[in-house]
Amino acid sequence: MELRPILSTLRRHKLTATLLVLQAALTCAIVCNVVFMIANRVQRIGVPTGIAESELSVIPSTSIEEGENPQARHAADLVALRGVRGVQSAVAVSYSLPLDRSESSSGICPSKQALDRAMQLNTIEGSGCMQPAVYDGTPGLVGTMGLHLVAGRDFRPEDYVSQGKPAVAIVSRALAQHLYPGKQALGQSMYDGDNYIRIVGIVDRLLRPNLRTPGVDEDSMIWPQLPPGSGVLYVLRSAPGDRARILQEGSAELLKLSANRLISTARTQTYGEIRAAYFQRDTTMIGLLLASALGLLFVTALGITGLANFWVQQRTRSIGIRRAIGATRGDILRYFQTENFLIVGAGIVLGMLLAFLLNAELMQHYELARLPLFYLPMGALVLWGLGQLAVLGPALRAAAVPPVVATRST
DSSP: OOSHHHHHHHHHTHHHHHHHHHHHHHHHHHHHHHHHHHHHHHHHHTOOOSSOGGGEEEEEEEEOOTTOOHHHHHHHHHHHHHTSTTOOEEEEEOSOOTTSSOOOBOOBBSSHHHHHHHHHHTSSTTTTOBOOEEEOOSTTHHHHHTOOEEEEOOOOGGGOBSSSOOSEEEEEHHHHHHHSTTSOOTTOEEEOSSOEEEEEEEESOOOOSSOOOTTTTTOEEEOOBOOOSSEEEEEEEOOGGGHHHHHHHHHHHHHHHOSSEEOOTTTOEEHHHHHHHHTHHHHHHHHHHHHHHHHHHHHHHHHHHHHHHHHHHHTHHHHHHHHHTTOOHHHHHHHHHHHHHHHHHHHHHHHHHHHHHHHHHHHHHHOOOOOOTTHHHHHHHHHHHHHHHHHHHHHHHHHTOOHHHHHHOO
């Protein structure tokens, strides 16, 4: 099909065509960035924690018994909880689990020299030191949490301490690589400013309680320190279908064992609920962004359809003349589709530039990553497809205009 007649028509309707080009450009720029933001949020929500999420339940308990020995209380509670039908294992941890927002961290260096360098720089960046999240708990924590030990061993009974810092630790694979890049981390001794802590095990993945940046989100370590306080989280592992019952029966068993305790019903929950609560804002944001993108695409489709209907009405006579001199319905249909393709294409070219400019502003003010190039052709295909669908109805009506009726219209 020759483009000259189409271009000539568009020149006679410069304002209308320009407005539609601008609308397509803005839609392209905004939708590409919105889809990129949605993808980032989805990736963030889907981050693996490294634990057996679908099998874990959590009961928070704080004893208010005066003069009570916390270690004895925890041991008695765990015996009772392990006796609940369906409980495979149970441990007590301090108030810290992946994605529960209650984070305890500690500065760790691969050597004393690295710590001295960090103190000289007044920052751990560039010194080789890290600040991982720290988890503790009673024996059986690695197995109950479902952590995958890729090197070394689990803690032994003699490793556990009730006061002070332990002499050994298990670290995540990410922390091991950050502390000892290109080296074997197992068996190395980390320095915390006071003591050396030997790495006896490495787990594949263990997410932090609070996400920071992708580079350090998995920097975590476990040390064999028994929870020192009266407030703990009892973590129970069971089959996924038993969790609701186990939470109810487990809470009842704890209260039966000692009524002088506080159990928060709001925090007595499955781990899936903990994860959902952490990402609630991200889930809401995904819904808002998706609604905005779909709304913008709908408005753009309406604009294309409205303009095509207007032009069909304005060109009824010229369409009839073309039909009378031999143009087929397919020729008329292709004319309007090609015209729309050119208008939307011009908007896409401009929209690609605007997409990068908008992304630069988002990077500066909201710490968004750089927009990958492959989002642009994806956005172009969506807009072109949307344009062709939007113009299809008016184009079919134009192609169905009988030549005789068209030539008699005034």
